[in-house]
Amino acid sequence: MKVMIVDDELPARERLSSLLESMDDCQVVATASNGIQAVRLAQEQEPDIVLMDIRMPGMDGLEAARHIADMATPPAVIFVTAYEEHAFEAFETHAVGYLLKPVRRERLQEALDQARRPNRAQIGHLRNPATGGKKQARGHICARVRGNLELIPLECVHYFQADQKYVTVRHDGGEVLIEESLKALEEEFADGFLRIHRNALVARDRFGAMEKNAQGGFEVVLKHTAERLEVSRRHVAQVRRFLKSL
Structure with a gap:
């Protein structure tokens, strides 16, 4: 099995690497110190399993x-955490797996x-993890561009x-398409x-x-780019209130 280790602490990565090296059927193909590196390396190395710390900066x-x-x-993801109560709250029902530190x-x-053959419920849980309430907002949008994931x-x-x-x-570097609903966003x-x-x-x-346009409707003018987007009649008052609050 190809395994990737993700942890912001070097000693933790080294300990997991040492444990995996002692197992005949495991090969560490990559290590990462944060989530962004993990996503990129997962695409490049295509591991079977990811050992993932929960709390990391960024x-x-x-x-x-x-x-x-x-x-x-x-890949199947096994979460690694020092906080037992957090693991139970987040992953008790559909966890691919979790480990408590020290491992x-x-x-x-x-x-x-257990992670060799994750079932549909487990994969579905990764797509929509139960966090005991409102799902924490992402810090990145993920788009598939020419077969690769772009953050x-x-x-x-x-x-x-x-x-x-x-x-x-639409973002600083251009634009991409994603298959998510506007309502969910x-x-x-x-x-x-x-x-x-x-x-x-x-x-x-x-x-x-x-500003008003030539047709009598309203448009939002974006900062820095001067790009214009139509404002529907039902949202004009809300946008006006927001602008006045700035």
Whole structure:
């Protein structure tokens, strides 16, 4: 089995590597110190199993696992945590597996054996992990570009615009398409984005002004780019209130 280790602490990565080296059927193909590295290396190395720390700076293990689950053939993820109550709250029902630090060889072997054949419920859990309440908002948007996953930091996103079954994500580096509903994005990112139309959400920090167009309707002018997006009649008052609050 090809295994990838993800932990922000070097001693933890070294301990897991040492334990895996003592097992005949395991090969460590990559190590990562944060979630962003984990997503990129998972695509490059295509591991069978990922041993993933939960609490890491930047992108934590929960979000990284959600992005990794979008791979064509996602690896099984075993979460590694020092917080037993957190593991039970998040993964008790559909966990691929979890280990408590410090990791013991016997428990690691058991978890690896259980993770060899993750069932549909387990994979589904990675796509929509139960976090005991409202799902924590992601820090990145994940898009499939030419067969690879591309991570876009949320602070770089200008707006989301729906077009039939796809949503265009306009960001600092261009634009990509994702297969997510605008409603779900609005619920997840309500603190950072505002709906201006049934087909558009705009990042709150990208609003420049709202102006009338030649047809008598309203448009939002985005900061820095001067790009314009239509505001529907039902959302004009809400956008006006927001702009006045700035």
